[in-house]
Amino acid sequence: MTTTPLLRLDGISKSFGKVTVARDLTLSVQPGEALGIVGPNGAGKSTLFAMIAGDLRPDSGAVWLEGRQVTGVPPHARTRAGIGRTFQVPRPFEHLTVFENVLVCAHQGAALKGRRAQAHAMNVLERTGLAEVANTPAGRLALLPRKRLEVARALGTGPRLLLLDEVAGGLTEPEVLELVAVVKDLHAEGLGIVWIEHVVHALIRTVGRMICLAGGDVVADGEPLRVLADRRVRELYLGAGPETGLPGEEEGS
Numbered sequence: 001m002t003t004t005p006l007l008r009l010d011g012i013s014k015s016f017g018k019v020t021v022a023r024d025l026t027l028s029v030q031p032g033e034a035l036g037i038v039g040p041n042g043a044g045k046s047t048l049f050a051m052i053a054g055d056l057r058p059d060s061g062a063v064w065l066e067g068r069q070v071t072g073v074p075p076h077a078r079t080r081a082g083i084g085r086t087f088q089v090p091r092p093f094e095h096l097t098v099f100e101n102v103l104v105c106a107h108q109g110a111a112l113k114g115r116r117a118q119a120h121a122m123n124v125l126e127r128t129g130l131a132e133v134a135n136t137p138a139g140r141l142a143l144l145p146r147k148r149l150e151v152a153r154a155l156g157t158g159p160r161l162l163l164l165d166e167v168a169g170g171l172t173e174p175e176v177l178e179l180v181a182v183v184k185d186l187h188a189e190g191l192g193i194v195w196i197e198h199v200v201h202a203l204i205r206t207v208g209r210m211i212c213l214a215g216g217d218v219v220a221d222g223e224p225l226r227v228l229a230d231r232r233v234r235e236l237y238l239g240a241g242p243e244t245g246l247p248g249e250e251e252g253s
């Protein structure tokens with residue numbers, strides 16, 4: 001028996017002028033799967049998220065969510081349909097508290113009202129380790145809780161597919177591990193996760209599958225250490241700094 005994929009990109013193509021960021025790209029994410037996406041700067045990773053979330057329309061091809069075509073569906077309706085996303089640069093409502101920020105998402109994204117919305121928002125804060133700062137204005141948060149809040153806001157919308165866009169960027173090593181623990185717990189709950197990340201070792205700890213995007217193509221797809229050991233992937237990362245945590249060749253072979 002075949003299960004309906006949580007997400008399916010079917011022959012997606014997208015160019016900005018002469019720059020092709022997706023070339024006839026086909027990709028499925030199964031329910032509960034955690035997929036990591038790596039690739040050099042400008043590879044088109046964030047653009048891919050924008051097409052999944054509905055902020056950008058592909059030039060051709062289709063986006064399917066749980067067997068429903070959503071290619072022409074606007075972002076707010078995709079949120080309601082079960083896609084939650086974070087942004088590279090978190091932009092919470094700075095003057096609202098952490099709790100209020102998530103409550104807005106529960107109202108607008110998950111269409112919850114009153115006590116149900118409040119209970120959901122509190123639950124999200126517990127799951128993301130933010131309960132203790134529930135009443136702190138978002139603008140006063142340090143970077144790690146700000147990143148946690150970005151994840152919490154996406155969760156507030158009640159997604160079945162969570163898109164994480166470089167949430168580990170800028171964090172210290174121990175902070176990365178704290179964030180990884182949050183994402184791993186969400187995955188263990190059964191949430192489908194697609195995580196774009198340059199901090200590769202965070203992905204290795206979390207995802208069961210990884211793809212590498214470059215020049216609009218998927219250049220490698222499979223078990224994370226195998227993908228990172230792939231010759232083409234290593235060539236793309238040549239010169240990448242140690243902060244990527246790219247494992248040595250012997251680890252992947």
Ligand SMILES: Nc1ncnc2c1ncn2[C@@H]1O[C@H](COP(=O)(O)OP(=O)(O)OP(=O)(O)O)[C@@H](O)[C@H]1O
Pocket residue numbers: 016019021039040041042043044045046047048
């Ligand atoms: N709206 C747009 N209009 C024109 N060009 C764009 C637009 N959005 C992205 N691009 C270009 O498309 C390419 C892919 O950008 P994108 O942000 O998707 O890459 P990325 O893989 O996420 O990069 P990074 O790892 O640096 O975040 C880049 O060359 C970028 O300049």
